Every structure is written in C-alpha cells, then in structure tokens.
Amino acid sequence: MSAPGSLTASDNAASSDAARFDAVVVGAGPAGSAAALVLARRGHRVCLLERGPYPGSKNMYGGVVYPRILDELLPGWWEEAPVQRWVTRRATMMLTADQALTVDFRSEAWGQPPYNGATALRPDFDAWLAAKAVDAGALLVTSTTATGLLRDGPGGTVGGVTTDRPGGDLRARVVVACDGVNSFLAKEAGLYGKPDPANYTLGAKEVLALPAATIEDRFALGPGQGADFEIIGCTGDIAGGGFLYTNRDSLAVGVVLHLPALAAAGVRPEQLIAGLKAHPAVAPLVAGGELVEYSAHLIPEGGYDMMPTLTGPGMLVAGDAAAMCLAAGIWLEGVNFAIGSGMAAGESAAEALERGDVSEGGLSGYERRLRDGFVLQDHRRLRHAPHLLLSDRVQRRYPQLACDIVEDLFTVTNPEPKPGIGRLVRRRVASSGVRLRHLAADSWRALRTFG
Amino acid sequence: MIPASAPVPVSFEDRMATVDFRVAADAHITVDGDACRGCSTRACVTACPANLFVPMADGGILFNYEQCFECGTCYLVCDTAGAITWRYPEGGHGVAFRRS
Amino acid sequence: MTVPAAPGPAPAAAPGPVLACRQWADRRADVDPLTGTVTSDPRSAAASPADDAALECALRMATAWGTHVVAVTVGPPGSEAVLREALAAGAERAVRVDAPEPGDAASVAAAIAGVAGMVGARAVLCGDMGWGRGSGAVPALVAAVLDARQALGLVDLATDPEQPGVVTGWRRLDGGRRQHLRAAAPFVASVEGGVALLRRAPLAGVLGAGQATIEVVAPAGTCPVPSWTPSSTGPGRPRTHVVDGPDPDDPVRRRVELLTGLTAERPARRVVRAEPVDAAHQLIAALADWGEWS
CATH class of the missing domain: 3.40.50.620 (HUPs)
Structure with a gap:
C-alpha cells in the first residue's frame, strides 16, 4: 500500500493557473465577504479563503448587527438577510448588587424598512453574505487555514498566502487580510506593534432556548421585534459589561471582560455570566432558558489607537483584523464596520488591480476611503471612549451613585419631608467617594468624546 | 424545592457539550512547562473561557486543545514570553459555532 | 484463523x-x-x-x-x-x-x-x-x-x-x-x-x-433482501413478572422450594439443527413457552 499523504510532483505545483488569482481574501466573515463581493463584481478573479468548515463557524459576537451599510451593495437586503428579530427596544441597564437603573427606549420605526439593528446568528449571517460573494463569482474555499504570506514580490511585496494544505500556495496580486481579531497575517506583515492585552476584551455568552411567545411576553415585543439590553456594573471587579439580546427563539446573554482585569481577578468568565443571570433584574428575563450553545471570542476594543497600519505592499487589512470594532459604550458595533472596511478594501484593491499598481501607494485609496467614510471618522471621534468607559469610576462608582440617587429620590421617607434633589445628590456624591473634580473631569471627557 | 424559575444548573462538561468541536489530530496550542514553572500569576488558568489550562502540582501547566474556542485569550494574558504558542488549528477543524 | x-x-x-x-x-x-x-x-x-x-x-x-x-x-x-x-x-x-x-x-x-x-x-x-x-x-x-x-x-x-x-x-x-x-x-x-x-x-x-x-x-434497482424495520422505536421497557407469593399456610420447606424454584421442573434441554429462518421460529416458540416472549 502506498504511503498516505505522499505528494506527487503535480501536487506540489499548485502555483498552476488554478491557484493564481487577482485577489485572495482571507476570512469569509463580514469584512472578507464584502471585499470579495466588490472585487468579484468588478470582474476580478477572487479566492475567498475560510478556515472553518462553513463561513461564520468561527465567528461569535453579542448578537446585534446594523446592516444599513448594505443599502448600496445589496439593495433590499432586509428581504432576504437571515435576521432573527428587528431591534425595536434598546435599554441600557446600570446594575449594583441589588439595584437596577434602566434607560429604556422603543421605536416602532426600527421595526419597518429600512430598519436599524437586528439580532442575527453569525453562522447564518456570515454564510448568507459569503454566498452573495460566491454568486458574484468569487471562489469560496473552506476548511483551509492561511498559514503565512508569500512575500517574494519586488521589495517584499505580498504575492499570496501559504495554506495548510499540501501544495498549498495561493498566488494573488493582492491579499486582503480579513482574518479576524488575532490576525496572524497582519502581524506577520509587521503592520501591528506588539499586541497589548489592554486593547482587548473577551466576550463570553450563552445562548438560551426559550419559546418565541415567551420571549415576546417577557420583553413586551410584537412578533418579529427584538430587544437589545446593554448592561454595566455586572462584572464585579473586572472592567467590562454585559448584554442580553433576543433572538427568534433564544436569548443571548453574556459578558465582555477587559483582559488585564480578567487575568488579575482569578474569576472564570462563566461564573460572571451566572452572576448576571442571577441578578434580580435579569433572572426573570432568562428564567427557564435551556443552554444550547456556549461561546467566546476576543473583541479588539482599543479602537482607533490600536489600529495597525492598514496597507502594505500588495496587502490590505480590514474588519476585526484591523481592529475596526467600535466599542464606545452606548454604541457597540462591529459587523457594520467590518462590512464598511471590507467594501472599501475591495474597491481599493480593484482600483489598484485595474491600474496595475498594487504597491503601498497604489493601494492608498483604502485608507482615504475609510477616512472619508464613517469607518475611520467614527473611530477617530470616539478614540478616547474605550479608555473612559473601562475606567473604574465609570465601571463601578457611577452606576452605584446613580442607583443610590434614584433610590433616594423615589423612597418616600414620611413623616420626613422630601429633601431637595440638589441636597440629595450632593449627599450621595459626598458619601460615594467620587470627587467632584473627577466627576467634572469625566463629564468634560465624556462631552469631548461623545459630543 | 427548586422553584420553576431557578436557572437550570449546568456542569462545565455539559456547557462545553453544547458546542461542536471537530478535533484535529495535532494540538494547535503548545505550552512550555519550564517557562510556566517560574510563573506566579497563571492568568491562563482562570481566564480561558474553555478552562483548558490546569495547574499541576510540580508548577507546570497541563493543557488541552480539544475544546478550544480559538479566541486567543491565553496567549494575550500570558506574561511569560514564549510560554504559550498558539496558532489556528488545521482548516476544517476546531470549534464550529452554530447558534452564536 | x-x-x-x-x-x-x-x-x-x-x-x-x-x-x-x-x-x-x-x-x-x-x-x-x-x-x-x-x-x-x-x-x-x-x-x-x-x-x-x-x-x-x-x-x-x-x-x-x-x-x-x-x-x-x-x-x-x-x-x-x-x-x-x-x-x-x-x-x-x-x-x-x-x-x-x-x-x-x-x-x-x-x-x-x-x-x-x-x-x-x-x-x-x-x-x-x-x-x-x-x-x-x-x-x-x-x-x-x-x-x-x-x-x-x-x-x-x-x-x-x-x-x-x-x-x-x-x-x-x-x-x-x-x-x-x-x-x-x-x-x-x-x-x-x-x-x-x-x-x-x-x-x-x-x-x-x-x-x-x-x-x-435517480434511484434504480431493488434489493432482494428486505431491510429490517423495527416494530417499535420507543424506549426499551423491561417487562415485569407478577409472581404470586406462596401460600403462607404452606410449610416452610415448601415455601422455600416455591420461592427458589429449586425443585421445580425445568424445560427439557433440546438441541436443534435447523435452517436459520426455521431456527429463529423455534427460538421464538421456546421463548413464548417460557413466558419470555409475547
């Protein structure tokens, strides 16, 4: 019997025409599929490489996507996108051990075209978007991991990727790295400095099955409508936050944890989820849900200041690989930034291919597009938000203070007369240990960051 | 009596059994035991969401790779240079989310 | 071998x-x-x-x-x-x-x-x-x-x-x-x-x-051997036997004999040579005789 896996000469000659592309897009997530879709539509030969058995199999997020970025690329996307529920209710909860202060907003407009946010499962959503790229002519290759860059062009220009298959060199004139938060390709290309754990958070979540009617009752939703709860003050000593989203017949409940704090705390992520689920304000919402999938993923939360160099010779970086995830407290968005940056990368790569110049200069349209659009404008404006939001005061002191003030406000202390609100606030601030100058400084920073 | 609304307790094994892992023949994580013996923080042990790292009596770390979420937390929280080497598992293998 | x-x-x-x-x-x-x-x-x-x-x-x-x-x-x-x-x-x-x-x-x-x-x-x-x-x-x-x-x-x-x-x-x-x-x-x-x-x-x-x-x-051809179809796909339920206790008025020795079956007559041991289908029928008949098959 012949030896297994022995290679013949023809196996090694994979740099035949079949393995030569105009562009290789690494990662069939939202960024990669958007880039491949744009490139394929412009008539380029594109290989969309995915290491999972199907697009979305390696991907996990909290649960809400804002797909309006697709209006131009896929008009009428809402007719066919695999959406779980349209978010018509957004709430921000501040929790202490036994208090909860919730700001709760609903809009019927968000439940109608063109919609706003939607809950979706990534294995569904990503596979749908990848199928659009395939329909446009991209070649999707799954179960294949890119292991490195081929840098044999003039001046170290990237000329493709190596993969973990025998004879696995994929040649391309341009490589779009959409290989996710750990982006080994961007690191190999030297586009990142040394990774700093302070720039990352860990998201861990449980998907809990519940009947659709129960979800609609508990969250006061109409059929097909969804709720999005962002939660702070639920992660103990660890900076971060929590979330609770409604899918069609399941809930997504989880926590986001700042890595350095998680490392120092010695607490396990699933214990924090259990704590959140047991909080009196959350427990009735998730009661009886049966765990159907547990998952975890890193989030590049550092924003603008952690972004790598976005362009190298023959190479572009997009999506989480370029740290395009926006984690700015009230705004938690990622998929739309991934799609936006992927589209920009696709357009710029197509332009460079058409001009025959894939050097760093030839690809510079990418960064320009991002700076002219929402991707880098939002990120630059909110560049200080991650730092502010992960600070101890915002994480712990302010939720406690807010809850205490509101509790005092609504506690009827007869026969004592009601105190003045100003006095009440001053008293609570004084006893909270928060200094007024810190409060003022944080307010000023918040105003500068979000204003 | 447990009230009907009490959360159903789930063991860690049952928790991980909800996830589809297609285990590759080769480990995609390697841990340098010698480097770990000098480590006092051992952040990987509690931070790993899949609980893959187990402290040993001799100061080393026993690691599993079969139920890895491929998140990258371990190598980022590790402050001993070169102790944890981490790459992606062979294509088609590893975690395959279905409902996240 | x-x-x-x-x-x-x-x-x-x-x-x-x-x-x-x-x-x-x-x-x-x-x-x-x-x-x-x-x-x-x-x-x-x-x-x-x-x-x-x-x-x-x-x-x-x-x-x-x-x-x-x-x-x-x-x-x-x-x-x-x-x-x-x-x-x-x-x-x-x-x-x-x-x-x-x-x-x-x-x-x-x-x-x-x-x-x-x-x-x-x-x-x-x-x-x-x-x-x-x-x-x-x-x-x-x-x-x-x-x-x-x-x-x-x-x-x-x-x-x-x-x-x-x-x-x-x-x-x-x-x-x-x-x-x-x-x-x-x-x-x-x-x-x-x-x-x-x-x-x-x-x-x-x-x-x-x-x-x-x-x-x-399109599927073509037939299989001459019928495929086995289970008669029930429910969970296995071991049957219980109702065994009447011995008459409390019997002497002790008799009651022990009845409870242990020590002196009861056993079905005769039979050695049978048969074609597989016939053998299966005989096995089922024997099991039915012994009350193990209904």
Missing part, C-alpha cells in the same frame, strides 16, 4: 474503479426524547470517520491497482459536500443518487449497487458505521444485490499491487479472537474508522472540486 472467502481469490483481473460510499448525516442531530422527532442541521453534517477511512483505503487501493475512485452518496443536493471532499482528496468521479428523504438500508443498498453497475465497479468500500446510528446493514445488502463477497467490519485492510482486485484484512470476533479475510473482486468491504486517516486534500484538489461536475442519477 484464516478463512478464505470461498471460492479462493481469482487471479489478477482488471478490478475496474473502486467505489467509495459516503453517507452525509448530521453529527449532532437532536432527537426529541418525547416525540422522537429528529432535528438536524446541514452545517454539522459530514461523512463519518469510518466513511473517511473507507475513502482513504479506496484511494490507496486505486493507486496500488492503477485504477481510480468513484465516490457515491445517496441523499439530497446538500449531500454533495461529502462528494466534493472525495473529489478534492483524489476521487476522479462523483455520483449522487437523488434521495430527498433518508431511505431504509435496502433502498440505499439498491441505489449504491445500481451505481456500482453503472460505473463498472467491482470493488466497493464503505464505512462500517455512520453518524446516523442506523442498522449498519447497507454494506451487507450491497453485497447481496451485487452477489459480491463480503469483508465487513475490517480493522485492517491491505492491498497488493501484484494482485489487483484482491483485498486482505482482519476483523474482530467475539472473545478476543480475530479472523483473517481474503476476498477477490467482486467484493464489498467495510472498515472501522480507525483503519486509516483520510489524507489532507491538496489545495489544487480543493480548488478543482468546487466546480467539478457531480453526476446525479
């Missing part, structure tokens, strides 16, 4: 292509314990390790004999995924027998045998077990339809380039024994998952398999 599958292997003859059978089934199908409803997700569907081992054996066999591999599956369009894997790994041709719903072992066997006839394959390789937790009867039924020799449940399989069409292998027997088998084409062999690790498909194979044509044929 060496048992040549009678008659002895034929001298080297052109074995034709090697047919590798692959089943596409959900590895993690949910079965509702109350209703028995099966919910499956095509994304977690794949060929079983045994089917992968069979494909690897088929590829090595084809290399040794200077022939090629044809991959076959019986299933809906989604099942073409397992055929593309086979094409990527080195199979030359892939045939899907269109079957929107999972069929019973006999219909699957008839369909596979039909494809073996269509492509002229005289060597058929299957995994011995699928994800679907089925009866495992398909390989034997394929052999019955093709009137081919069987080498089933192999834990080791070898081919010799000097003897195309001849396969040798080991199978497990009860009590720690083993059996060495040797079969010449036409044969059907099934292998356990540990027999071989499917090679990693080369990149060129994967790129080509994405667009390769997969032949789709």
